[in-house]
Amino acid sequence: MFAGDPGFEVLGEAADGAQAVDLARVLDPDVILMDLRMPGTDGVTAIKRLAELGLRARVLVLTTYDTDRDVLPAVEAGATGYLLKDTGRDELVRAVRTAARGEAVLSPSVATRLLGQVRTPADPLSARELEILRLIADGATNREAAARLFISEATVKSHVLHIYAKLGVNDRAAAVAVAFRRGLLTVEDGGR
Known part of the structure; x- marks a missing residue:
């Protein structure tokens, strides 16, 4: 050119x-x-x-x-x-x-x-929050995420609430959508 x-x-x-x-x-x-x-x-x-x-x-x-x-x-x-x-x-x-x-x-x-x-500077997600977000993107429930990460379901719920607050969303689908838009999750890693 x-x-x-x-x-x-x-x-x-x-x-x-x-x-x-x-x-x-x-x-x-x-x-x-x-x-x-x-x-x-x-x-x-x-x-x-x-x-x-x-x-x-x-x-x-x-x-x-x-x-x-x-x-x-x-x-x-x-x-x-x-x-x-x-x-x-x-x-x-x-x-x-x-x-x-x-x-x-x-x-x-x-x-x-x-x-x-x-x-609106993004509040960065912690490594654990990103881990849980990837599991959510893969379709895991809170109970399944807790089992995979060897933590309590209550701890997963707490992390999920922090993820929602940091991403400015109210549900799992919105969290995953915003995470993809911001490049926190990519198609290459299949949500991982």
């Missing part, structure tokens, strides 16, 4: 985050388009490494993932922008130019997600 545009020069292409860091050190690009999930070194790790090395390149994340679990770590690592792969060509070209100037670029859904985090 960029190779045919006279306003851009494509300097290189990397298969993973480690290779992207190596190429950035040698080629000194203005902007790096970085995916997050790649074999080997992932995008967030690569973004952190680029920052540690003090490289001037701006990193514009271009990915299909927009959950809290993906967006926040990338932004915290130092990404200048975050776009989804369904971004149109004209918007992507504008975004690269904007990122090159050091200005932030966010897709609308990502901006909405970040604003939501700032307005």
Whole structure:
């Protein structure tokens, strides 16, 4: 897409985050388009490494993932922008130019997600609460969760109430839905 545009020069292409860091050190690009999930070194790790090395390149994340679990770590690592792969060509070209100037670029859904985090920061679930939430997503009752975790049913009920409060929901189905939206549960782990 960029190779045919006279306003851009494509300097290189990397298969993973480690290779992207190596190429950035040698080629000194203005902007790096970085995916997050790649074999080997992932995008967030690569973004952190680029920052540690003090490289001037701006990193514009271009990915299909927009959950809290993906967006926040990338932004915290130092990404200048975050776009989804369904971004149109004209918007992507504008975004690269904007990122090159050091200005932030966010897709609308990502901006909405970040604003939501700032307005109502999520109270993180404890490891045990996540464990129970995964069991709920798998269809376990409180009694079944208690048996699997070797704790009392009353303890499970207490954890479930804390999960509801932290996620701002009133029932199991809503808890699971919100957890998937926030990236606390993923399809890959089947709720686990």
